[in-house]
Amino acid sequence: MNGISVAEYAARRERVLEGLGGAAGVVFAGEGGPPLLGRWTANKHFIYLTGITNEPGAAVLFDPTSPDPSKRITLLLRSRDPEREHWDGYRDPLNHALKEKTGFTSIARSGGIAGALTSAARRGRRFACLHPYSVYPGAVSPDLAAFRQVTERVPGVAIEDKTQLLIEMRSIKSEAELALMQKAVDATVDGYKAALAAIQPGVSERVVAEALESAFRKHGGEHAYNPIVGGGMNATVLHYMDNDQVLKEGELVLIDAGASFAGYAADVTRTYPVSGRFTDEQQYLYNLVLESELAGIAASRAGAAMWEVDRAARAVFEKAGMPDCYTYGVGHGLGLDVHDALPDGVLKPGMVITIEPGLYLADKALGIRIEDDILITDGDPINLTAAIPK
Template sequence: MAARKKTTSRRTTSTRKPSTSNLDHIPLSEFAARRQHVLKALGNCVGLVIAGDHNAHLSGHYTPHPHFEYLTGITDEPGAMLLLDPANPDKNRRETLLLKPLNPELEQWDGLRDMIGTSLRESTGFKTIFRTNSLARWLNGAVSRTKKMALLHPIAPYTAPVSPDLAIFRAVADRMPGASIEDKSNLLAELRAVKSPAEVEMIRLAGRATGVGFAAVARAIKPGVRERVAQSALEAGFVEGGSSHLAFDSIVGSGKNATVLHYKTNHNPLKDDSLVVVDAGAKWCGYSADVTRTFPVNGRFTKRQAEIYSIVLKAQLAAINACKPGVWMHEVDAAARKVISAAGYADAFMHGVGHHLGLETHDITPEGKLQKGNVVTIEPGIYLPDEELGVRIEDDVEITATGHRVLTSQIPKMIKEIEKMMAG
C-alpha cells in the first residue's frame, strides 16, 4: 500500500517510480475522466469522498480510502477530501480538492508539503484546491443549490461507525431544512470493478515485480532457514523488481503453518521434507498483485507432496479455464471444488476459490456475473494439519472479451519448474 515518505510534496506523483514507459502509471487524464463519470452519475446531488486512514491489509502504513485514490491518484495526503458539486455553475468548481492545512512542525518530521499554487494544480490535475478547514463553507454552498446529497462511501454495518460522508451529511441536513441524503454507494463499486487497460497493466506490473520476489524466495528457501529470513528475500525481490510497497503482509508458512490460511508470524525454521506456502504481492502505483506458490523446503517434492500439489494445480487450472464473461464466480469456485472433491479432499478446501483484485487486495466485489475488465485471483488449496501439509496455488486473472488472461503466468508453478527454480 502507498506509504508516506519524505519528499518535497505529497501529491500523486510523489510516490511514483520514474516513468520508463507510457503505461507505468495511471495518467492524470484517466483520473479526470473517472471524476467526470461520477459527476454525471450524481445528477444534482453533492458527493464527498474522504481519504481518511485506510489500512485494511497492511500493518503500520497509511493508505487512503481506495475510493479517494481511485478518483484522485493521491496517496499521501491523510485527511484530504474530494468535494463533487455537479450543479455548480462554475465548471472549475464542480470538483474541489481539499487538503489539510500546512503544519510546519509536523513537516519537520515527515517532509515538506506544497503550497497551493500552479505547481500543485498541475501535478494533481485539479483547478480548484482549498484547505479542509474551509469545507463547511464550500459544502454548505453546494448543498444549498439543490438540497441533495449522495453517499459514495460504502454503507457501514449497524455495528460499525457510520461512513464518514454520511456523518458529515447528517450534520448538514440537521442545519438545512429540506436537505436530503440519497444512497449512491454502489456507484464507485461498479466503476472500480471494471478495470481500464491502464489499471490492468498496473496489476500486471505488480505481478512482474512479485515474480522477481518469488524467484528470490525460491533461492532462499533451505532447511534451517527461518521463515522471516525467506520473507526478507521475497520482499527485497519486490524492491528489485521496481515496487516499493507491499500489497499486504506477506505469508511465509512452513510445515503445519502452511495449513493456516492467514498465517502471519513467519518466525519458525524451515524443516527438511516439509512444504512452505508463500502468499504475497507487490504493489504498482497503488494496484495489488496477489500470488501464492508452494515450495518444497529441500528443493524436491516427495511423492505425497507431489500428489497433493498435482490435485491443487489441476483444480486451479480448471477454475482458470472457467473464467470468462457471463460466468458467476461461484461457478468458477465449483470448477475447482469438483476436482478437489473427486480426489477425496472436499473438507480440506475450506475457503472460496478467489476474490476481485485492484486497489485493494480483496477488492470491492460487485454483484453479478464476471465481465470484461474484472481481475480476480484463483487460489484453491488443500490443508491437512495432521500431516503438517498445506498447498495453495494462486494467480491473478484478467477477464477478457472472449475469456481470460493470466497476468502472473511468468511465475513458475509446475512441479519441475518449481524444483528447477529452487536449484538456481
C-alpha cells in the same frame, strides 16, 4: 502521477460527477499522522480519483448544482501548518501550479467543507454516498456521517446509495493500471525466483521472506501485504505471518506474497517441497489443488458470477471426497487493494481477480494453496502470473 496521467484522473472524476445524477457527494482521504513503522496512506477511493497518497484530512467534493461549472469538482486540502510541515514534510500552496499538477480547476481548504456541503444540500436537496457502507457495530462511513449532520440542519434532503459507482469503476482496469500491475507481477516473478533459490532444509522461513522482499525492492516494488512463508503445520494457518520457524526435510512450504508497484498489487501463492521432491501423497494432493485452480481459471470468463467460478473449483474437491478441506471463497478482486472489492453482478472484461483454492490437513501438518492473478477478457482469461513455477 505514478504512471497514471493527470488527464486520466480528471476523466475519472468527471465520470463520478455524471454518475451522481445531480446528487452531491464527497470522498474523504481519511485522517492520521505518519506512523513510526510504514507510511500513512489515503483511502483508496481518494487515491483512485486524485493520485494523492499523502494528504490527511483531504477530500474531493462533487457539487453538480454549483452555479459555477468550474467548482462542481473541488479538491479540499487541510490548511498549511509551518511547524507541522517541519516535522512531516513541506506542502504546496494553493496556486495555479498545484492545479496543473493535480488537474483540478477548483482547490480550497478543507475547513470550508461544512459550509460547502450545506450549500449543496440547500440547492440540490440530494446527497449520495460513495464510500462503502460499514457493517454494524462499526463506525458509520465518513460521507454518510457528514450527510446526517447536514440533514439535521437542512430539512428535506435525501440521502441516496451510490456506493457501487466507484467500485464498478475501479474494478475495470485501464491500460495504464494494467501496466502498473504488470510491473508488480514482474517484481513478484523475480521474488519467487529468489525464494525458490533460498528454500532448503534447515533454512528459516524468515530467510525466504527476506529473499522475496529484496527482489521486490530491486524492481521498485515492496510487499503488497504481510508475506506468508509457512512450512509444515504453519501452512495450514491461512494468515500465518510469524515466518520464524525452520524449514524441515519432507515438509511442504506455502508462500503467499506479492509485490506492490505504485500502489497496485500482485497476489500469488505457491507451495513447494522443502527438499525438492514431493512424496506420493503430497503429489496427489498438490495435483488436486492444481486441478481445482485450473478449473477456476477456466471458469473465469466475462458473464460468469464469482459464485460460479467458486463452484467450478470446489467441484474438484467434492469429486475427490474432500469437500471440507477448502473453507473459503475461490478468490477476490485485485488492484489498488489486495482484496479489491468487486461490484455486484458478473465478471466483465478488464477486471483482475485472483483464483486461490487450497487444501489444509492439520492432522498431516500439510497445507497446499495455489494462487494466480487473472485478467478477464472478451475471450479466454489471461493468467498474469503464469511465469511463476507451479
